[in-house]
Amino acid sequence: HKASLWTKEGVKLTPIATQDEWVWACAPRPNANFVAVGCNDGSITMHQLTFATVHALHENRFAHRDFMSDIIVTALDDERPPLRIRCKDYVKKISLYKDRLAVQLPQKLYIYALPAEDSQETSVRPREKLSISLDYSLLQVAALHFVVCHERKLQLYTFRGVRAREWHMDKAIRCMKLFGGAAGREGLIVGLEDGQVLKVFIDNSFSMPLLKHTEPIKCLDINAARDKLAVIDDFSVLTVYEIATSTVLYTERDASSVAWNTQLDDMLAFSGTGTLSIKTGEFPLHTQRQQGEVVGFSGIKIFCQHFVAVQTVEVPQSASLYRYLEKKDFNAAYTVACLGVSDEDWRMLAMDALKALQLDVARKSLVRLRDARYFTLLKHVESERKAGTDEQVLIATVLAYQGKYQEAARMYAKANRVDKAIELFTDLRMWDAAKQYSHNASGEQAQELVRKQAAWAEETQDMGAASETYIAAGDYMKAIHILGEQGWTNKLADVSRKLTKNDTAELRACLGYFEKLKAHAFTKEVLLKLDDVQGLVGLHVASENWEEALAMVKQKSEFAPQVYLPYARWLVERDRFDEAHEAFKKAGRGGESARMLQSLTHNAVVEHRFADAGRYLWTLAKETLVRAADAADAATYTAFWENRQRSDYYFAYNSIYKFTDEPFTALTPDTIFNISRFLLSWLLKEEVPYGISKAYCMFALAKQARTLNANKLARFMLDKLAHYKIPMAWQDQVDVFALSLRARPCNDAEELLPSCYRCQTVNPLLNQNGDKCVTCGHPFLRSFCSFEILPLVRFTPPPHMSDDEAVALIRREPPPRRPKRAATANPWRQQEGRDVQTLALAGDVDAAEEVGALDIDEPFTKAMLDFDPSADFTPTVADAEMLNEMERSEVYVLSWPQRSVPKEFYRNMIPDVPVVLCHSCNHFFHEEDWEFAVMQKGACPFCAEKIDASYGSGAVEPESRDTEPTGL
Numbered sequence: 001h002k003a004s005l006w007t008k009e010g011v012k013l014t015p016i017a018t019q020d021e022w023v024w025a026c027a028p029r030p031n032a033n034f035v036a037v038g039c040n041d042g043s044i045t046m047h048q049l050t051f052a053t054v055h056a057l058h059e060n061r062f063a064h065r066d067f068m069s070d071i072i073v074t075a076l077d078d079e080r081p082p083l084r085i086r087c088k089d090y091v092k093k094i095s096l097y098k099d100r101l102a103v104q105l106p107q108k109l110y111i112y113a114l115p116a117e118d119s120q121e122t123s124v125r126p127r128e129k130l131s132i133s134l135d136y137s138l139l140q141v142a143a144l145h146f147v148v149c150h151e152r153k154l155q156l157y158t159f160r161g162v163r164a165r166e167w168h169m170d171k172a173i174r175c176m177k178l179f180g181g182a183a184g185r186e187g188l189i190v191g192l193e194d195g196q197v198l199k200v201f202i203d204n205s206f207s208m209p210l211l212k213h214t215e216p217i218k219c220l221d222i223n224a225a226r227d228k229l230a231v232i233d234d235f236s237v238l239t240v241y242e243i244a245t246s247t248v249l250y251t252e253r254d255a256s257s258v259a260w261n262t263q264l265d266d267m268l269a270f271s272g273t274g275t276l277s278i279k280t281g282e283f284p285l286h287t288q289r290q291q292g293e294v295v296g297f298s299g300i301k302i303f304c305q306h307f308v309a310v311q312t313v314e315v316p317q318s319a320s321l322y323r324y325l326e327k328k329d330f331n332a333a334y335t336v337a338c339l340g341v342s343d344e345d346w347r348m349l350a351m352d353a354l355k356a357l358q359l360d361v362a363r364k365s366l367v368r369l370r371d372a373r374y375f376t377l378l379k380h381v382e383s384e385r386k387a388g389t390d391e392q393v394l395i396a397t398v399l400a401y402q403g404k405y406q407e408a409a410r411m412y413a414k415a416n417r418v419d420k421a422i423e424l425f426t427d428l429r430m431w432d433a434a435k436q437y438s439h440n441a442s443g444e445q446a447q448e449l450v451r452k453q454a455a456w457a458e459e460t461q462d463m464g465a466a467s468e469t470y471i472a473a474g475d476y477m478k479a480i481h482i483l484g485e486q487g488w489t490n491k492l493a494d495v496s497r498k499l500t501k502n503d504t505a506e507l508r509a510c511l512g513y514f515e516k517l518k519a520h521a522f523t524k525e526v527l528l529k530l531d532d533v534q535g536l537v538g539l540h541v542a543s544e545n546w547e548e549a550l551a552m553v554k555q556k557s558e559f560a561p562q563v564y565l566p567y568a569r570w571l572v573e574r575d576r577f578d579e580a581h582e583a584f585k586k587a588g589r590g591g592e593s594a595r596m597l598q599s600l601t602h603n604a605v606v607e608h609r610f611a612d613a614g615r616y617l618w619t620l621a622k623e624t625l626v627r628a629a630d631a632a633d634a635a636t637y638t639a640f641w642e643n644r645q646r647s648d649y650y651f652a653y654n655s656i657y658k659f660t661d662e663p664f665t666a667l668t669p670d671t672i673f674n675i676s677r678f679l680l681s682w683l684l685k686e687e688v689p690y691g692i693s694k695a696y697c698m699f700a701l702a703k704q705a706r707t708l709n710a711n712k713l714a715r716f717m718l719d720k721l722a723h724y725k726i727p728m729a730w731q732d733q734v735d736v737f738a739l740s741l742r743a744r745p746c747n748d749a750e751e752l753l754p755s756c757y758r759c760q761t762v763n764p765l766l767n768q769n770g771d772k773c774v775t776c777g778h779p780f781l782r783s784f785c786s787f788e789i790l791p792l793v794r795f796t797p798p799p800h801m802s803d804d805e806a807v808a809l810i811r812r813e814p815p816p817r818r819p820k821r822a823a824t825a826n827p828w829r830q831q832e833g834r835d836v837q838t839l840a841l842a843g844d845v846d847a848a849e850e851v852g853a854l855d856i857d858e859p860f861t862k863a864m865l866d867f868d869p870s871a872d873f874t875p876t877v878a879d880a881e882m883l884n885e886m887e888r889s890e891v892y893v894l895s896w897p898q899r900s901v902p903k904e905f906y907r908n909m910i911p912d913v914p915v916v917l918c919h920s921c922n923h924f925f926h927e928e929d930w931e932f933a934v935m936q937k938g939a940c941p942f943c944a945e946k947i948d949a950s951y952g953s954g955a956v957e958p959e960s961r962d963t964e965p966t967g968l
Helices: 318-326 330-339 343-355 359-369 373-386 391-401 405-414 418-427 431-438 443-458 463-472 476-486 489-498 504-516 520-530 533-542 546-555 557-573 577-586 590-606 610-631 634-661 669-683 694-707 711-721 728-742 803-811 845-850 859-865 880-885 927-937
Strands: 002-006 012-018 023-028 034-039 044-048 055-058 061-066 070-075 083-086 093-097 100-104 109-113 126-130 138-141 145-150 153-158 163-168 173-178 187-192 196-201 208-212 217-222 228-233 238-242 247-252 257-260 267-272 275-280 286-289 293-298 301-306 309-314 792-796 828-832 837-841 891-894 904-908 915-918 923-926
Touching: 002 023, 012 034, 012 044, 055 293, 055 301, 061 093, 070 100, 093 138, 100 138, 138 173, 145 173, 173 217, 187 217, 217 257, 228 257, 228 267, 247 275, 267 293, 275 301, 318 330, 318 343, 330 343, 330 359, 343 359, 343 373, 343 391, 359 373, 373 391, 391 405, 391 418, 405 418, 476 489, 476 504, 489 504, 489 520, 504 520, 590 610, 610 634, 634 669, 634 694, 669 694, 694 711, 694 728, 711 728, 792 859, 803 880, 803 891, 859 880, 891 915, 915 927, 923 927
Parallel strands: 055 093, 257 293
Antiparallel strands: 002 012, 023 034, 034 044, 055 061, 061 070, 070 083, 093 100, 100 109, 109 126, 138 145, 145 153, 153 163, 173 187, 187 196, 196 208, 217 228, 228 238, 238 247, 257 267, 267 275, 275 286, 293 301, 301 309, 792 904, 828 837, 891 904, 915 923
């Protein structure tokens, strides 16, 4: 009952007809696509076969279907024979992109990797064979995927046949085009039935609307710059849009296909009704007779498809070049010329650009022509233009170089430079023409012309004799120029010694040549004669004689910026950054100092020197306040606190990085545990600074939490870590951690839970809202070595009391204290584990009062415990009585570089835990950690400030001291 079409190799292509009776005979009509079918009932039916053109084009490669089961790939700009691919099955659709060829068969999809353009391979095998049958209307292959379209649905598949993504449109998809992109991130433009144009990136699940056309879209293309879109609708109207504003640039009728020039953004070609049209910018349309459809446009070549053949049409660009030259649009003219024009056209472009002083275009055009003669003129015009020479003078120079002497002379006269016209004809020895312009010149210029004419007759080219003659005649300036240009410094020095202090111009000319020839001794001699102190300072700076330059600055402080700024840059070049920082400050260039610190910070982070990065950021924070002086605003304070906080992060992260990346570390598990909690409490929900890895912090915290039996926290960290990409070397270790934690109870060891020294609340191990108490909001003060929480509570004087008055009250001897109630038990709870020893204070107020660790009858303690848990943290207000009762050795005052920033007061609630405050960076330390760091390096562990043996704890000093430690 069926008649089918087969190839001669026996491959079934497609059914022809289905009849009600048995089919007994079939016969094709010679030289025509008709088949006659005879049936058992005596009926004969005639069927016409229509063979659609199946093709694909990308850049210079064209592929089309041949004999219904073969594919021929042709390089359009190459003479190599075409590549034939035998699929041995009915080819339904093909798609081509770079070296990828997708072929859709009835039940399979083949992906071919085509050989390189310079390859000699004559056969190719499928890279991927997918047994897949999809119902779709459009197929587009990419570097790593292929896209199919059916009605409103757009689907993305990998080369393994896995559907990766799917988009649903509001209307049916009429056409789509791949416009390139990185492998796996290519972009598509899609035209819909309702005229809407969308942009789709295959790695993004959302489509982006570009613009809305008024009619259904049949064909579209986007230019290389991706700022213009050409659309052809069902009424054969070509509309070109500017994508950014959706503005219609122009429209053309009778268009069936369109392609932008891949090398010129404003040029496109379209075909229709047997004609080929080319549109360049706003210029008139260029039309010629041509059969076929435009499928590609590159440079001067247009690719037109007529049935299965592709013709290459070369289009001359001279007309477009002339139009751009008429508009004086030389950049566009150069772009058109690059597509392909004759040498005469290139020369015309070069000369017109040179005459219009479009020097960049002229230079590139002369490079094309390899005209070395005009390069000398080009360099001269460039140097004169930089010197500020009038443009009319430069144009006249170009005309003279082109041999148009009279036009050049008239241009010189128009620019009021008659001397140039006279000089032109003088150099040409055209004395009569020069005398014509001398009538309009001054008497001196006319006399100069006569002198030059005489000099020409007597010229001997003996420069030594010429200089001596000028000296004997008293014309020192010309002699100086001759000697200077010849580089005869000794003779030039003899001339300078003959000059007096009043001959300023001549001495300055000598000085210029001495500086040019780097004769520093003679330069100093002339400067001393001129009494030019500033020039002498500049000489020392230029010769990098910093010792004498700095000595002069001590005598003349007004020259400090002139000396210290280049001195600071000289120090930076030699990696002496600390000295350069001080030099920038003395030069009053805080901005450059800040940029240097920012650069040092960035380099330190890139080189994984995070401790140095923290120190540089702290220095930058101080400089921010110091440079603002008394005019600091909110932005300045914000920048200061942000830089200070980031410096803390980098300093802490230095230990985490060493722990994770270095084979050995001297840090204890407790220290790593505390540092990780400190960092993650601030950064877990925030964007981390550059160079800091949340994954490193989570890994370190999970590892140490497991060691210290903080199983719940370890599980939480591993769950968080699962959302991050970690090094492959960690994967096995993380998996083992996760399995081992399953066998442990999901809780944290109670002895690890931190207590707030203000409200005595037991806090969780990790507060994701910040390193502070969950109840009262008091920030935890940590020792910046071990990062253990210190027993410090912040307080503030009453509003009516100044900071200095509060410090004075604290310095006084406190009144006798009433004896405390004897403790009935040890307030500390000690516990020893396998790898750790812990010491914890009583966890609540009642327990602390019961064991005598906290005296709630003390006024400050009462005020400290009186707070609103639901409100934001506010420091405890200590009145005069409380301040007077405080031991000064228990109170620490933080002072900042800007006096407008209020001081901060802290009290040590457990005096048995000694604490040290560094007044340089305002960080606290355990006394034992501090002493070890000072003995090891002689400086603060954080800011590297030098510390001597007389430095105390940093607490408030008694009144006998001349000065209190005011900090920075």
